[in-house]
Amino acid sequence: MTRHLRFIGTDSKNGSCPALHEDLDTGEVIVQGRPLTDQDDLARLQHFGPEDAAVAVPRELLVNHAPKEMQRVSTLISPEEFGQLFHNFAYSAWHLETRGRYASDEEDEGYATFLETGEAPMDLDSDWCRNITAQTAAGKYVGRVRIVDNPPTDGQRFLLSYARCNAATGEDARNLWRDEAEAVLLPAEDFWVFDSRLVAVLRFDEQDEFRDVEIITEPAEVLRYVQVRDAAVAASLPYDAFAAQLGTE
Numbered sequence: 001m002t003r004h005l006r007f008i009g010t011d012s013k014n015g016s017c018p019a020l021h022e023d024l025d026t027g028e029v030i031v032q033g034r035p036l037t038d039q040d041d042l043a044r045l046q047h048f049g050p051e052d053a054a055v056a057v058p059r060e061l062l063v064n065h066a067p068k069e070m071q072r073v074s075t076l077i078s079p080e081e082f083g084q085l086f087h088n089f090a091y092s093a094w095h096l097e098t099r100g101r102y103a104s105d106e107e108d109e110g111y112a113t114f115l116e117t118g119e120a121p122m123d124l125d126s127d128w129c130r131n132i133t134a135q136t137a138a139g140k141y142v143g144r145v146r147i148v149d150n151p152p153t154d155g156q157r158f159l160l161s162y163a164r165c166n167a168a169t170g171e172d173a174r175n176l177w178r179d180e181a182e183a184v185l186l187p188a189e190d191f192w193v194f195d196s197r198l199v200a201v202l203r204f205d206e207q208d209e210f211r212d213v214e215i216i217t218e219p220a221e222v223l224r225y226v227q228v229r230d231a232a233v234a235a236s237l238p239y240d241a242f243a244a245q246l247g248t249e
């Protein structure tokens with residue numbers, strides 16, 4: 001079975017090895033580097049089994065990017081604290097949305113309207129829209145990439161229609177097919193990056209209900225999410241161009 005791998009980091013300046021990945025199912029760290037092939041060198045390795053492989057990597061790779069603890073200890077914040085992040089960020093706020101369904105969307109009155117008419121209503125006077133409009137008018141960047149299944153779920157079609165409202169507030173609203181997201185190794189995580197220094201990971205239960213928010217500030221971890229942001233933006237399309245592909249614009 002194919003491993004569920006997530007890129008951790010690299011110090012490479014030209015896109016080649018070495019690098020680290022982690023298996024999200026087992027927790028194992030995958031080290032990618034220059035193979036050690038000299039038989040005399042291999043003979044000196046202790047506990048080297050017949051199915052083992054050895055690679056050489058710079059010490060800096062492990063110091064800079066290897067996990068520093070057995071398990072990451074979650075730092076959780078309240079919904080109120082999370083909401084304040086959208087008022088207090090200084091430069092940028094960016095969101096990756098990866099789920100096929102968000103239970104909270106289905107509680108919105110606009111969701112029922114969408115199911116009836118095929119179009120989500122525009123409510124630019126909501127607290128969210130008024131704040132984001134003010135933030136982008138002040139020169140701050142707000143953006144998101146929404147991952148879409150093929151065919152899209154009802155929830156994803158609702159959000160694609162609602163993206164008209166996102167764009168009207170000044171957001172850079174974009175979309176990406178799930179298979180293309182997997183091709184560029186985007187993680188199946190929902191998160192916001194604020195000012196490229198703080199990550200808020202949104203966690204959900206098995207019923208797609210929003211559960212809590214984990215805050216990450218450790219620089220190497222934040223860098224990984226920033227790299228995900230750059231890859232997602234580069235691979236995605238503006239929402240209107242994406243919608244035109246589906247004939248929904």
